[in-house]
Amino acid sequence: NITVYMCQEHRWHAQLPQILKKMGYNLAILRTHWRFCGWCPELTESIVEWEGPDGTRLAAIPQYVGGNKRFQTTPIGQLHRIIKNQGIKAAVRWWLGTIEEDYKRYNWTKLPAFLWSVTPETGIGHFLPETLMEIKEKGLRGEGEGKYPFRFTFLLAEEIPEVFGKPTSIFRPDPNEFLYLIGWGAWGNDPWSLPREAEISVLTAERVAALNSLLGGDTFEEKLDTAWKALLASQHHDYVTCGRRELAEILSGYSLEVSKNVTKNSLSNLFSRVDARNGDKSVLIFNPLAMERREIVWVDLNFMKGEAYYFSLFDGDVEIPYQVIREERYGDNSIKTSKIVFYCDLPSLGYKVITIKYTEPTIKPVGMDVNVASKKISTKYYDIIFSDDGGILRIFDKILRLDLVRRNGLNGKFRAKVDGEEKISSGEVNFEVVGPLVTIVKEQGSIGSIPYQNRIIIYNDLRRIDFETTFTFNGQRIGEVDVREGATWLDDHKLGVIFQLNTDNVTVYSDRPFLIHKAARYEGIFPWAQTPLEQVAFYGLTWADVSSPQCGLALFNTGTMGYRAHNGSLFMVLAQSGPVPYWGDIRLKGNYTYRYALYPHPGDWMEGDVPKEADRYNFKVLTYVGDPHPGDYPRQLSLLKLIADNILVSAVYTRNGSLFVRMYEYQGRNSSIILTSPDFQFDLERVNLMHEEAKPLTLPIPIEKHEIITLKVSAKFKAKNSSVINRE
Template identity: 25%
Template sequence: MPYNKKQMYVYIQNVIKKINEVMYIKVAELNAVAWVTREPVPFEERCTGEKKQINMGETWGQLWDCGWFHFTGKVPKSQAGKKVVLLIDVNGEGCVFDRKGCPIRGLTNISSYFDYTLGKPGKQVVQFLEHAEGEEKIDIWVETGCNDLFGRYSKKGTLEEACIAVCNKQMRALYYDFEVLYNLMLQLPDSESRHMSILYKLDEAAKIMKNYTEEEAAIARKILMSELNKKGGDPSLTISAIGHAHMDLAWQWPIRETIRKGARTFSTVLEMMERYPDYIFGASQPQLYIWMKEHYPSLYRKIKEKIKEGRWEVQGAMWVEPDTNISGGEALVRQVLYGKRFFREEFNKDMKSLWLPDVFGYTASLPQILKKSGVDYFMTIKLSWSEINQFPHHTFNWQGIDGTKILCHMPPEGTYNSSASPQAIKKTESQFLDKGVSDRCLMLFGIGDGGGGPGAEHLERLKRVKNLNGLSPVVQESSLDFFKKIDNDSNKYKTWNGELYLEKHQGTFTTQAKNKKYNRKMEIMLRELEFSSMLAQLNADKIYPQEDIEEIWKEVLLYQFHDILPGSSIKRVYDESLDRYKILMDKTEELLKQSFAAIVDKINITGMNNPYVVFNSLSWERKEWVKVNDDWQYLSVPSMGYLVTDEKKVEIPNENLVIKEDHLENEMIKLRFNADGTIKSIYDKEYKREVIQEEMVANKLAIYDDQGDAWDFDINYDERLCDSFLLVSKENYVDGPQAVMKQVYKYGESELIQKVILTKDSRRIDFSTEVMWEERNKMLRTSFPVDIYATEAICDIQFGTIKRPLYRNTSWELAKFEICAHKWVDISQRDYGVALINDCKYGYKVLENTIDLNLLRSTEYPGIDADRGRHEFTYSLYPHNGDHVVGEVAKKAYELNIPMNYIKGNINEALLPKAKSFIEVLSDNVIIESVKKAEVDNDLIIRLYENNNSSVDTQIIFNFDVKSVKMVDMMEENSREISIEKGVINLRFQPFEIHTLKVSI
């Protein structure tokens, strides 16, 4: 007679379901009273909201409402001697507090939106009494949010459950015995003896369960022990598992809710650690720890104790887990600088790994930044999300644009929410692309975003699978221990060169344009503030505002979080961050004025009627037209210095500025316009060549249907017909040294006003643009089909450049249909090229000979009305001789982005001369990115980099008294003396190398 295996499977599943139902037996209801508010209130003010008596099944709030629930009751006398728990589900998130106001346990509604292939997300069990005596009073407070894990309004915010229950301990243990073995069995072919052995033991144990008593459960467990006690042999792969709770600092919820999510999660972790001695948990992001320290000091003290014990691993080296595509180079350095300093000062931990599981691609500048900050390892998950090509490794060496390598690992399961089940382990085994080369990989288990991290289910599974026959062994350990072990074989691993491009989420280069603009402007303003503050300290003895600058920087770094800066959060996040950006910008502007004023007071300004001081923070002399107090002047301002000029009317010879109905012209460039406002010709008079490809038009303001969300849009969007803005009026005029064509466009309810500007003696064509954008599900782009033949575009990234393909010969090239670049993209032949520069945009398409810039995207999810409203931005076309190096494209882009500052001077006879360069760099290839005060003393920090992929010897000249110069790392440590003679040092740069100097003054 054949075995009826199919029926056995069904029978076992039904038994498992029944065991789950009787693990907890409800014995009484809790009384629930809630005080509801729109925004969170602290424990001490928990009774200040609207008071409501809430019965089960009743709604207690609307989306984002906050509540303090007071649950009371009494353990029935009949339950004496039993383990008693509380079952609470408010259809939102919650956190149990002790009587002193310390979070002790997070709760999550069972109905939370989640990927159920990873398990159920809910946490509703509150441990109460291990051995009840009966009639104990229950009196607990739970802070709640009327939102599920991902900001959804679940089941109308009803009180789903508030009960006293008895935990049947043997039944609970039996459930996990069954679950682990059944899940393991399903991962094995039924032709294997191990599969059949488990099946028959499960069937035998299931037949014991008739009345589902604790006695039956104990007998069934003994039957299953014969399978659970079967150990694995000598492993070919060992899996290192660490508890994880991926925490988005904002996403489908506002930042304020993340603070409470942190408390819910971290209190749950601490409670689980008391029950599971093998449990090792890790968490990143100093910003999150700071919030715990400020809002929940007693909880924070408990966290510090677990870190000291080695049970809790602090992870990552950055202030937050930031976007690395759009964040500027100096911002990425500050992420590490402030992040590592925090962990060192708070916990005495020197962070050696970067922890970025969920970021949308990784700049090729990152390996050098990490290595020069003392970071040796990098962990991510996200490349497993690529949609066209599979990334070929999980353990590999990543080489950046300068040749620096860093050891990387991606957990093969492809998730940071692993269930830690046999299925998860088998998936890890099968998907690990470097097995055989490496005998270890990483698993991150738990539930994130306020889900409390690992639950009892994860830890119960790990107790059973750590050395179970049929599976690779699993050891709970820190990620740093894991990296140290695989580092021993780092020479065996393959090397990936260049950026880690995510073949998904390309829409994040553009979505929420205002936020991206503020980020660019704040990075630049902080650069200017630090430079001016150092000059003020150096020349005017003004105290450097270090605390203010650090405070501003840290908030800017917060908004670079990988679901804020990329544009993938809800509308409220951007409403709040834009308000804060305005405040930060005003504060920075005021500090900047104070620094400039202090310097100006020390400048000898005599013999002038109405003097102004013009400042140049860039590391080369700038010769350009500047509008000083509404009057144009052509000025030559020294590098990293200033020039005093008198306010005066300047006669501008403009015989070479030509304006006609359909064209503009200066000494170098002639523009001809079509009737619809597009450009049909850009003629380079100096080099006698047409810039625009024949029979093509430039600067077509194209509008595409965009049914995507904040993250993504259709790869084939440009294969469909597009609309465009309609030109409704135009005028041209001369403004000092500028020939201007002003054009007004309409589309639907939107209006666009653009000034196309040619400036005297300049090759740069500026498109100064104002848009009142009222579209939904549309994308606005401009494009320039240039008469250049090349196979690659050169793209500006942090601390250097990277090449991107212009053709789609392979699937890897096809995947890069939209790319991220910073201030410019250039297409060049050896003899001639064209760059497209911008002041706040990041999304480009480069295809064949066309540079296409993504200007606005009006998506509706998760943030409604994205990009609707008023925008101002400038992009510039820059034709030039030679390639991007000969054409000095990088300098022109810096100059567009960093206009010179000026301030009214005071007529005096102070010491400083009327023109001065404080620092000179005698190489066009080397750029000073930042000048700031050192973190721990009053020395000067200067960060420079080679920008043109060349080996360079150069001199740096300091035109002020210098005691010594040292080369340091990006943590401003590990110094090496540099010889200085008469204020001059010699420096050697390798291609794209970054140097950090510490100058004693």
């Protein structure tokens, strides 16, 4: 029954009022108690109503103006020295003396009452009660009772509303007022990239398992719960940055392994229940997104000796053209392994079964033209030319009739300060795979003394361009670490990739938790080490975008969330290396691989529908290959389809056997939602984030701007030749 939210590390964001309220909280202590990695907005009021972007209000005790600076103007090291040399009580007295100074300096005197709190990491938190009671009796320095300027008492968090009363003002902080000082790129960015991989895997596994359970299979709830717990623990601050990196990696890896096994078992069970007759092999393709999509599908096929010398693909009676990426044959020329790609129209949050027949293909794939000599690729959307020294020379949009990036710019180039010198990458471009549907370009080069390999995947029918870059580090100092304190937050000189839109007149947006907002450069100075905040990266949870009214560039990430934008250029931080205060000497050695994607698009982020395209990049389609067999369920099935152009589904999962769907509005406008399915009938209830307070719903479902909603779905399969399955 905890109703007051407090936290030590900086994990605040603008959408928390509605999240906390929907979890049963009625008050937040809107403060970051360990401000090494950022802080909350400041306001000198006793108690306020904190209003989120959707209009939800939550009572909050704010961080008073000047309080954030205290973290570094009263350094932890000084407290520790006093504790060591003079004892705990002397340290507490010194600390209370600085509060007295701030009380006068920042005009806290206008507050009828103010709340103060301290993190146990200062070394004094556990000793405050005894020492404070002594000070209450004898004064701060033994001068006698009443010499300390405050009358104070200890409160339980639940007692705060009674003491401070009702809020008298509304606090509407801009999302950019939540400052994030993250050491992007530290440890090769593994603290963020590894959990992101596991997170996407768990979210995907939940969706496959949910459909599996509706068709009579297991929910795998216990295993998924274990995966979530391991993932959350792997991101704990003390695991990530305080000498426990190996444990964090073990936990992330365990979460990933558990969720992959759930996905594998769910797909196997689904395949065993569907109608996969006809042909010589069948492939079940699962789409984890609640939207129909035409997607590139990659499949690895394995054959016995003499089993197949050629094969064709069919969607029902329609043959599908495919491209062979890689193939291995036996001595009798029969196929041993074949990696193929093809495009397929997939149902929303569901599956489709395609057939493999051991017959010669009658349709050849057609698509892009590739001129290896001139390093030019022409797709459905673009003419792309690669530079002789690495990177992309030109991207010309055939539909918009525009050059999207600056010619002879730094597009797809890497930039960094390596061992104290500013460097730009240089590489040699070769064509690894040339084909009509997919072409893979391989670039090898170096940035300073750091060699790299960059695989660039161009699709004929997709606007997106995928990158997979591997650097081989050998202890180089990357960025300004070891040059000045606070350099771990100075992102311009770290190793990163850059792209440059062909205009300076741009707006910059990024996605935050359940919110898309205009990005802004931080301003001011972080007192510790006098760090200039304007050199600190803003963050995009899965993407950042620079765009003009005509066109834009979005850069999708898989954990490399630190971005810098300047005059149409978009720079994404990948790595830093060297000595860092508190964290030690974290030089990189060995191979580190980064995956990201460039998405050129028409218009701004909204016209280009960047959020949904980012989801398509992160939530890949899944495949399962097996032998043909009869089954009770159809060859194509969709659990649900969302009819709304401004809504994203963020989670589909089961809890105690019941199905839940969570979604949010991302364009900042009121609208309505229709959930439909060709294969299931629904009864819907709206619940809070704790799955409580159920209220029946009818379609269409109203949704406010920036609102997050959770639905409990009772789904009945529209049985055709099978028995009716009715599951909540």
